[in-house]
Amino acid sequence: MKEKISKLIALQEFDLKLSGFDQDIEEKQQELTDREQSILDKESSISQYRERAEQLEQRQRDIKAAHEDAGVRIKERQNKMMQVQTSREHQALLKEIEDAKKLIKDTEEQLLQVMEQAEQAEAEAVELENVCAGEKELLAEENEKVAAAVKKLNTRRKTIFNKRNKLAKDVQDSTMKRYDKLLKKRDGLAVVQVVDGVCQGCFMAIPPQQFNEVRKGEQMYSCPTCQRIFYYQAPDDET
Ligand SMILES: [Zn+2]
Known part of the structure; x- marks a missing residue:
């Protein structure tokens, strides 16, 4: 993943x-x-x-x-x-x-x-x-x-x-399709970071439970508000 x-x-x-x-x-x-x-x-x-x-x-x-x-x-x-x-x-x-x-x-x-x-x-x-x-x-x-x-x-x-x-x-084709669709619909930004539980695409906060899941990075998650695909990057001091 x-x-x-x-x-x-x-x-x-x-x-x-x-x-x-x-x-x-x-x-x-x-x-x-x-x-x-x-x-x-x-x-x-x-x-x-x-x-x-x-x-x-x-x-x-x-x-x-x-x-x-x-x-x-x-x-x-x-x-x-x-x-x-x-x-x-x-x-x-x-x-x-x-x-x-x-x-x-x-x-x-x-x-x-x-x-x-x-x-x-x-x-x-x-x-x-x-x-x-x-x-x-x-x-x-x-x-x-x-x-x-x-x-x-x-x-x-x-x-x-x-x-x-x-x-x-x-x-994967299905992922690509989803990505391309988002790219078009969301002003050229389909994949975004989540920082402190906030989507960096639409700047809405996501539920803490979902933030934890995104941090684990075991599955692909989307923003509940803008549907952009999430990723998490640990701050330098956390790794
Ligand atoms: Zn969002």
Whole structure:
């Protein structure tokens, strides 16, 4: 029985190592995905800034047109002034000229504002483009590094994987089935120690009688709460 359990312990160690490799590989790939996402986000911001800059440029053209129209209107009204007879007509033209002058003043201010906003949007786009270019370069480097690291991890993983499978062949089929099922169901941890009567998988206390049985190691016991397979390892001073 002790041998059977020690095989399961070794098997569990292999499986923990394997899932450690898997996790390392996943983390490395996640890092790349995060970097890619960061670039995509920036690219989307860049096109938003560019779109805004374009809209502002269109607005500049509209304002300029209104500005020019007002200038033309002033000249027209001034020419008309010579021809009008009544003071009412004269007043009306004066009012139109005043309005157009005010429009010219307003549009000049607006134009300055909009130009400034357009320049700002463009500058934001350019700055982000520079950041993006740097991130892309870095990503290309990281891609290579990660590929090399993952290759190494996979080689080491394969060695462990083969050892694990070789050992698994040595374990009884029914036990193996139970072990694999637990491994899947219990987050990669099927075989656990009991320390001071507490399951190290779910950290629930087990009845003292069962703890004594586990300590003897004559049979395979499972945690009544999480069903993980128990083993007991005497503390150094006890042996
Ligand atoms: Zn448990």
